[in-house]
Amino acid sequence: MPEHILKDYHNVSPILDVFKWFQYIRDFYDLEFDLMDLWNKSFVKMLKTDFSKAWLKANYPYMRVFTGLFVNRYGGMKIGERIVRFVMDIRTVKRTDYLFKSAKKFLGAFRDNGFKSIMDSRYFVGFQELPKVVPSEISGCIMGHNHRSSLRIVHVDGEKKFYANPGTWKPVVEAIDGSNGKAFEKRIELGYVIVEKEGNGFHIEARQVRKLNDVKL
Numbered sequence: 001m002p003e004h005i006l007k008d009y010h011n012v013s014p015i016l017d018v019f020k021w022f023q024y025i026r027d028f029y030d031l032e033f034d035l036m037d038l039w040n041k042s043f044v045k046m047l048k049t050d051f052s053k054a055w056l057k058a059n060y061p062y063m064r065v066f067t068g069l070f071v072n073r074y075g076g077m078k079i080g081e082r083i084v085r086f087v088m089d090i091r092t093v094k095r096t097d098y099l100f101k102s103a104k105k106f107l108g109a110f111r112d113n114g115f116k117s118i119m120d121s122r123y124f125v126g127f128q129e130l131p132k133v134v135p136s137e138i139s140g141c142i143m144g145h146n147h148r149s150s151l152r153i154v155h156v157d158g159e160k161k162f163y164a165n166p167g168t169w170k171p172v173v174e175a176i177d178g179s180n181g182k183a184f185e186k187r188i189e190l191g192y193v194i195v196e197k198e199g200n201g202f203h204i205e206a207r208q209v210r211k212l213n214d215v216k217l
C-alpha cells in the first residue's frame with residue numbers, strides 16, 4: 001500500500017466519510033485485508049484505555065453513555081456512526097462553532113463571567129502567567145485552526161468587533177460530488193485574512209484559494 005495513504009487518512013473530510021474512504025482504498029488497490037475491520041478493532045481498543053475514559057469524562061460527560069454502542073462490534077459501530085453523524089448534522093444546523101464562541105467571550109460579548117471563563121491557563125500554552133487583557137481595548141480576534149473559515153461581526157455594547165478564522169491549510173481528501181463515496185479527490189485549500197487600518201477602524205478581508213491535484217482533463 002502506498003505511503004501517502006497514511007497521510008490521506010488524516011485528511012479525509014468530513015471525517016466520518018473515512019468509512020467510505022476505507023472501502024474506496026480497498027477496491028482501488030485490491031487489498032486483501034479489511035481496513036474497516038482493522039480500524040474498528042483499533043478504535044475499540046483505544047476506547048477501553050484509562051486515558052480515553054478520563055478524556056471522555058472530562059470533555060463529553062453526556063456522550064459517555066453511547067460508548068458502549070461503539071464497543072459492541074456486532075453492529076454497534078454502525079449505530080455509533082449514525083449517532084455521531086446526527087450530532088454533527090445538528091451542530092451544522094445550529095452553526096455551532098466553539099472557536100467563535102470562545103472569541104466572543106474573549107471580546108467581552110458575554111460580560112465579565114464569560115471573559116473570566118476564557119482567561120484560563122489551559123488556553124494560553126507557553127505563557128508563564130496569564131497576559132493582561134482588557135476586552136474593551138480589543139477590536140477583533142483571529143484564530144488559526146484546522147477548522148472552517150469564517151469572518152463574522154461581534155456586537156459588544158453597541159460596538160462592532162470582528163472574528164476571523166482562515167480555516168485549514170492542509171490538503172483535503174473528499175468524495176467527488178455525485179459519486180456517493182465511490183470516488184475521492186485531493187485538493188488544497190489555503191485561507192488567509194488581511195487586516196488593514198483605516199482611520200479609526202479596520203478593513204478586514206478573508207480570502208480562500210482552492211487547488212485540485214492530479215486532475216485529468
